[in-house]
Amino acid sequence: MPYEKFEEYNIQITDDIKARYNGIIEELGEDVTRDGLLKTPERAAKAMLYLTQGYSQDAAEILKSAMFKESYNEMVIVKDIELYSLCEHHILPFFGKAHVAYIPNGYIVGLSKIPRIVDVFARRLQVQERLTEQILDCINDTLKPQGVAVVIEASHMCMMMRGVQKQNSVTTTSGFRGQFEKIETRNEFLKLISEKLS
Ligand SMILES: [Zn+2]
Secondary structure, three states: OOOOOOOOOOHHHHHHHHHHHHHHHHHOOOOOOOHHHOOHHHHHHHHHHHHOHHHHOOHHHHHHOOEEEOOOOOOEEEEEEEEEEEEOOOOEEEEEEEEEEEEOOOEEEOOOHHHHHHHHHHOOEEOHHHHHHHHHHHHHHHHOOOEEEEEEEEEEHHHHOOOOOOOOOOEEEEEEEEHHHOHHHHHHHHHHHHOOOO
16 A cells, blocks of 8 residues: 555554653643643544654655656646745744646656655655755656756744744755756746746
8 A cells, every 4th residue: 555544543542642742831831620621632642643644654655656657858847836844943833835847757656646656755854955855866767767856945943933033935956857957948847837827
C-alpha cells in the first residue's frame, strides 16, 4: 500500500507524547486538571503525530503508483499547492504555497500525486530550503523528467509571533533541475506561476 490515510494512532507513542505534554503544560504554570486542559495533552499528541505523519510515508512510492507512459513533452505545472509544515528550529508552523513543474520524458504522473508528495515532505520537522530540495529530488529521481522546478513561498510563525516579528515577510525558495536550468525555460515557468487566474 503506497499511501495510507492517517487514521490510526500508535497507542504507546500517543501515550508517551501525551505524558510529556502534560509535563510541559504544568511547567508552563498551568493547571492540567482544569476542564479546558483535561484532554489537551492527548489532543496535542495526536495533532503532533498528524503533523509529522510524513515520516512514515514514502513519496517515491506514491509517485510510482501513478506513473503513466505518455508522449506529452510540454511543461506540466501544478501551482498554488497549499502547504503546511513545522519549522524544525522552533516546532512552529510555516505555511504558504508550493508551485511544482516538470517536463515529462516518456512518463507523466497523476496530477493529484504532486500535492501528496508535497504533504509527505511538509509533514515533518523541516526547513523550507530542505523541503524544496526533497520535493525536487523525489520527482527528479523517480519520474526522471527532462526537468523539474519547485518554488515555495511561505510565512514562518517563528518569525511572525516571536523574535523579529516581521509579520508580512514571505520567504521564497526555489530549485531547478535539467531543462529548468536553462534561463528561458525557467523564466517561462516563473512567468506562468506569477500570472493570476482571471
Ligand atoms: Zn523557526
